[in-house]
Amino acid sequence: MTRQPVRFYQVGSFAAGNRLLSDADRTVQSDSHRTNSLDSGHRACQGCGEALGARYALDAAMRATQGQLVAVNATGCLEVFSTPYPETSWRIPWLHSLFGNAPAVATGVAAAMKVKGRSDVRVVAQAGDGGAVDIGFGCLSGMFERNDDVLFICYDNEAYMNTGVQRSGATPPAVRTATTEAVGREPGNVFGQGKDLPRLAMAHDIPYVATATVADLHDLEEKVERAMEFRGARYLHILVPCPLGWGSSPSDTINVARLAKETGLFPVYEAVDGGITAVSPIRHRTPVEAYLSIQGRYAHLFGEHPRSDIIARIQAIADSNISAYGLLGDDADGVGSEKVLA
């Protein structure tokens, strides 16, 4: 896979306005004929990363399928804030069944479309990290294993936000949640081995797996479009900061997501048939403090009694990711494009 590097120097954030791009490179969102799959008026919090991610992902999927799309939704923030009865923000066919069954429901929808000779209608299933990593994992693994024709998107905000910020299997170490309070000698969440769902998806050898953040929406849209080029089970894991749960400023959502990538804590990559084919390199390697210190969920690591020991352990995780995924790339001078491995 080759892509033309596009170099942007306009803003310090590396964000590039669509006006700087050729028409072909502009985002789906810049198109006035975009679907607005998740339309305005919903009840998401200010600065919600999930609403942003879902809007971009689904509009991109709609463009990729020429509007022949059905979305299945697990219970969670996205479901609740988008469909307060009798209103709905969805301008696409949308089905919510339960918290833990979105992958299986999507399998059923895809089977129905196939049997009706409507294989042109594609299916996207979406859930938060709780609905994907924890309660929905059995159904998700089954959907992967059967290689059902479903794109499953996990909007990862690293905890159960809809129920009031409780720990999930995707909550990182040391994070304060309502069930991993910042008290005691080891405040916040435990340092476990974690539950890395993109890697678990890759272990199923499904055709396409990718990670993305809402800091790079071009990349997110590209990955959705790429995912729709494949038939079979596909998995897209999008990091979506939650200002409420993370204790970050709503205006910092993009910044927080970018720092998650730039510190190495959240590797951004894509994988085909179970093997990583490309990673998005870090542009400015950043110490984890820059990421942690702007989030209230890590506040107990700073202040009067800073826990440099815990910060060092988190830095070690980032360093390990950087090494394992080759996140520094060939040109870590800040001008890099996507690093293509194969």
Place this chain on the structure above:
Amino acid sequence: MQRQIEGSRAVAEAVAACRPEVVCAYPISPQTHIIEAVGVMVKSGSLSPCEFINVESEFAAMSGAIGASAAGARAYTATASQGLLFMMEAVYNASGLGLPIVMTLANRAIGAPINIWNDHSDAMAARDSGWIQLFAETNQEAADLHVQAFRLAEELSVPVMVCMDGFILTHAVEGIDVPAPADVDSFLPTYEPRQALDPQDPVSIGAMVGPDAFEEVRYLAHLRQLDALERIPTLAAEFAQVFGRPSGGLLHTYRAEDAETIVVALGSVLGTIKDAVDRRREVGERVGVLGITAFRPFPREAVWDALSGVRRIVVVEKAFSIGFGGVLSTDVAMATHDGHCSLRTVVAGLGGRPITSLALEQMLAAATRDELDPLTFLDLDHGVVERERARMSVTRRSGPSAENVLRDLGTTRVVEEVP
């Protein structure tokens, strides 16, 4: 045309004749033969077009059926016992969403202690799920009810559970006239969903509903079940016209015209009960039978009509509400609440315990003499129970009761026939 065929096979062929478009399969005894047979038909191409999905759990089986049905496909699955409980969240969801899924429930006990044999604990656990629940008395009726179930479900947008006794029916080989595909085609029209996921007409299905409308949505579901009370007899009559035999309906009576005592029951035990009633008739007891086919919706008025003239009602149940007593009995009591007669509950056949005609006859004789306790456990070994109670009173760490009872009885239990 009658063929000697296993009940599960007959149900599988009847289901296939209904042309399901998506079938979700997950194995659990005693339902497996049904889903296996459907799978062969799909894989060999004799049932086409149909997607047969080997899912990873019963929860996924019902969830897949939900997705398929919401996308406008005719969806079917089968389960039993623990499987029904494992999918229960999705069972409620399917009815809440108004999706006309048809599911076979091969009735089986619920553990612990784990037990694969027949009783009705599983169906009773789903009593309030919003599904229509039809109980088959025979394998012929089990096969026929599936054809009616798809029609009923799709007319009303309510899921239907066809309950057939595990092993007793599912594994019994007998003469069955399997509904012929051509007849089924004339009885069961193509599925036209009330709601469907369609890119040309996008709708949101499964929105959050708060206190402002939840009660109304639930009440509408109740009304659809009441509509089913009207439709079930009509469909049964229409079925009889097309297939040339009676099957289904709300309930059936047997020798009930002049009966002073009527036994009420669900499912295959009705056959044994009828035999016992025949014998008690021979000795002059005026006994009869009321078999209930439609357990949900519960045909209150029809039950009242059948029982309004009797002196005694005996409800024989293959399940009970621990800490209270009969489940079906409660419904029958509500339907006959003027107190004109006595009502006795007989819990029988739990976990596959054989219900013998002898035990039923003795029970009926006692009932006729007004000597039956309000709540009777048929063939209960009181000695075993008392000995375990004694062990528990002597020592705190008395151990697991199930294992103690088995040890007490020896490795196999012989059901003693009481003369």
